[in-house]
Amino acid sequence: MLSSRQTRWLVTGAAGMLGRALCERLEESGAEVTALDRAALDVTDPRAVDEALTAAGPDVVVNCAAMTAVDAAESDEASAHRINADGPRHLARAGARTGAHLVHISTDYVFEGGTADHATPxxxxxxxxxRTAYGRTKLAGERAALTEHPSGTAVLRTGWLYGHHGHSFVGTMVRFAGEGRTADVVDDQFGxxxxxxxxxxxxxxxxxxHATGIYHATSTGQVSWHGLARxxxxxxxxxxxxVRAIDSSRLTRPAPRPHWSVLSHEGWARAGLPPLRDWQTALAQALGDGNGWKAYS
Structure with a gap:
């Protein structure tokens, strides 16, 4: 096994919410990090990807680059496919050539999303x-990465992300709570x-x-958006x-939102790792973290 200090990392999408959190954690660990935002590396350009990996010589590539605008993807699936499917393919091919381990971030949207009473993770x-263009393109990216570099790719499906950088539902609720505002939040979508x-x-x-294959990288437990806001x-x-409960039928959006985004975590045993901790404990620490919620102050 390699320690993060011994490992050279390349992070795509490094200016995003997860990318920034990961780069901060890697810098704390003393790792050597090449942090590339969209301006520094267009993952849809196979030559640029190949050159970036050749120049940086990373042991690990983490792909946080994605088109995550779910509604925009419905009207421009071709662009979403270039970023969410072709991008991982190029990174996996370059990783296979250079021997880099690829960690590709995917999503709960690859599943249908069931109904609020689905009950089974x-x-x-x-x-x-x-059911959405976003989900289709992210699934295509998973499959491309695992096909191109099967012995060196880990796919981490996550969802309902929040953090100290960028925009998220939790960040918005922190701001609303600080202002003493009421919030109407759906209570029939769970994640x-x-x-x-x-x-x-x-x-x-x-x-x-050096885990490979597919893993569900979400917190344990489950809650509705309404319960999370409360x-x-x-x-x-x-x-x-x-925080007042409403039905999601009151909201009309181009892309349907899943009613059930609860994932199970049995795959972690394969890597000798436990599942992530429960969402309540993590949320309490995140809200009390000394870094604060700078994006919402």
Missing amino acids: YPEDAEPRP QPTWTGDLAERILDVART EVYRLTGADPSL
Whole structure:
């Protein structure tokens, strides 16, 4: 196994919420990091990808680059495919050539999303049935990466991400709570809020163990968006009753949102790792973290 200090890392999408959290964690560990945002590396350009990996010589490549605008992808699936599917393919090919371990970040949107009473978490080997352009292109990216570099690719599916950088639902609720605002939040969509700090730590674990295959990198437990918002209000000292429950049928969006985004985590045993911790404990630490919520102050 390699320690993060002994490992050279290349992170794509390094200016995003997860990318920034991961780069901060790697810098804390003393690792050598090449952090590339979209301006520095266009993952849709195979020559640029090949040159970047050749120049940096990374042991581990983490692909945080993605088109995550779910509604925009519905009207421009071709662009989403170039970033979410072709990008991972180029990175995997370059990784296979250079011997780099690829950690590719994927999504719960590869699944159908069921109904609010679905009740059974999706295991890693469940049949994906994406209902959105975003989900289809992310699934294509998973398959491309695993096909091009099967002995050196780990796919980490995550969802409901929040962190200290960029925009997220939790960040918005922190701001609303601080302003004493009411919030109407859907109560018929369930998932697993996942802190970028926890996911960044798990990415380091994956690199140390050289895990390959598909893993569900979400916090354990489950909650609705309404329940999550109430917990944010409670933890920040605001009145949870200011969060009012609504039905998702009141919201009309181009891309359908999953009612059930709860994933199971049996795959981690394969890598000798435990699942991520429960979402409540992680949220409490994230909200009390000394880094603060700079994006929302």
